[in-house]
Amino acid sequence: xxxxxVTGFGFGFMVAAQVGPIWLLxxxxxxxxxxxxxLAIGAGAALVDAGYALLGIAGVAALLTxxxxxxxxxxxxxxxxxxxxxxxxxxxxxxxxxxxxxxRELTSPRAAFVVGLAATAxxxxxxxxxxxxxxxxxSATPDMGSLTPWTMLAGVGAGTFTWFALLSLxxxxxxxxxxxxxxxxxxxxxxxxxxxxAAVLAWRVLAx
Numbered sequence: 001x002x003x004x005x006v007t008g009f010g011f012g013f014m015v016a017a018q019v020g021p022i023w024l025l026x027x028x029x030x031x032x033x034x035x036x037x038x039l040a041i042g043a044g045a046a047l048v049d050a051g052y053a054l055l056g057i058a059g060v061a062a063l064l065t066x067x068x069x070x071x072x073x074x075x076x077x078x079x080x081x082x083x084x085x086x087x088x089x090x091x092x093x094x095x096x097x098x099x100x101x102x103x104r105e106l107t108s109p110r111a112a113f114v115v116g117l118a119a120t121a122x123x124x125x126x127x128x129x130x131x132x133x134x135x136x137x138x139s140a141t142p143d144m145g146s147l148t149p150w151t152m153l154a155g156v157g158a159g160t161f162t163w164f165a166l167l168s169l170x171x172x173x174x175x176x177x178x179x180x181x182x183x184x185x186x187x188x189x190x191x192x193x194x195x196x197x198a199a200v201l202a203w204r205v206l207a208x
Contacts, residue, residue, distance in 0.1 A: 004149075004152045011152075012050075012156035012159025012160040021194050021198075035171075037112040038167065044114070045119075046160040049120065076206075086190075092187045093191060
């Protein structure tokens with residue numbers, strides 16, 4: 001059980017550590033609104049990662065592969081979510097400081113948690129990735145007990161949240177030494193990054 005927990009933790013941590021749309025969203029949110037927003041986004045991301053890993057175990061990945069229309073629809077919705085987040089970041093980057101205070105899109109940990117859920121769930125291809133991970137683990141460990149998959153899922157969630165907690169802490173410390181101009185630069189970089197991730201997701205979903 002301990003091995004399964006550590007393995008799941010490692011997978012969750014390493015996947016979350018890859019620079020992606022949630023990474024950018026967490027960074028700019030902490031710089032704008034404090035560490036609580038980053039922790040809430042991390043909690044949402046951890047919940048979705050664990051849920052997607054569970055769906056991978058349950059065989060939903062095969063359903064997405066077989067029924068391409070389902071994967072396409074979910075993927076398009078994901079692209080729209082990323083574009084919306086990019087536009088919000090762009091608006092913040094182009095706003096004056098007084099407007100940024102009144103138009104901040106994340107004003108509470110609850111709102112940040114919901115955004116973290118939606119943004120992480122915007123990439124259904126994650127299910128395929130987690131399915132591949134668990135298939136590899138299962139083949140390498142054929143005598144897995146009935147509790148092992150659930151222990152690994154707990155590890156995945158814990159690993160994801162730990163990474164975002166560390167990122168939030170680092171961003172919070174950085175925010176003490178930066179000014180609004182730097183924040184606007186981060187917003188612009190996040191907007192561009194989110195649009196690029198949206199374009200990549202759209203290509204993966206719509207490419208023949």
